Amino acid sequence: MPNDNGTSVRRPLSSPLRPIDSTANLDVATIVREHGPYVHRLLRRLGVAPADVDDAFQEVFVVVHRKLDSFEGRGPIRGWVYGICIRVGARHRRRRAARHEVSGAIDELAASGPTPEGTFRTLEARRLLDSFLDKLDDDKRSVFVLYELEGLPMQDVAVLTNCALPTAYSRLRIAREVVFDAIRRFQTQKDFK
Secondary structure, three states: OEOOOOOEOOOOOOOOOOOOOOHHHOOHHHHHHHHHHHHHHHHHHOOOOHHHHHHHHHHHHHHHHHHHHHOOOOOOHHHHHHHHHHHHHHHHHHHHHHHOOOOOHHHHHHHOOOOHHHHHHHHHHHHHHHHHHOOOOHHHHHHHHHHHHOOOOHHHHHHHOOOOHHHHHHHHHHHHHHHHHHHHHHHHHHHHO
């Protein structure tokens, strides 16, 4: 996460925005308010189609509402919500792949920036990021997004993705290779045009 001077700061899940002393004080509205923006961004980065992000967002918090009584408070609520988010995002990606859907650039165009040039650059950057991330399987994509884009510490990423720490590092290494290779190929193609 960027701080005031633009550099990235990794904040562990164990240091939430506001400490919650007991699970009795948790309510869905508070969870949505505190974690909604992260969930929305994470769903998009996990490959949920722009037209489906709002539905997936709602699905995440329906699950939170349904399972809130079973939250035991052994870890931070943010990690629990992100775990739900990762599963919902993967389910939406699988559904889209099964239907052979393509993300709707027209929907993004209608909802994005005020100037045509700004809109084009934003759409192009999102399209490129999505195309690079689409080269990863769900496990590697989740690790890459949580670590590289969300800025979570690797220990938290391992917990959220239900894998051992060395496995998370291995997935990150492979994901970086795939993404950086895709970026190099894109740059090479761009240079020859």
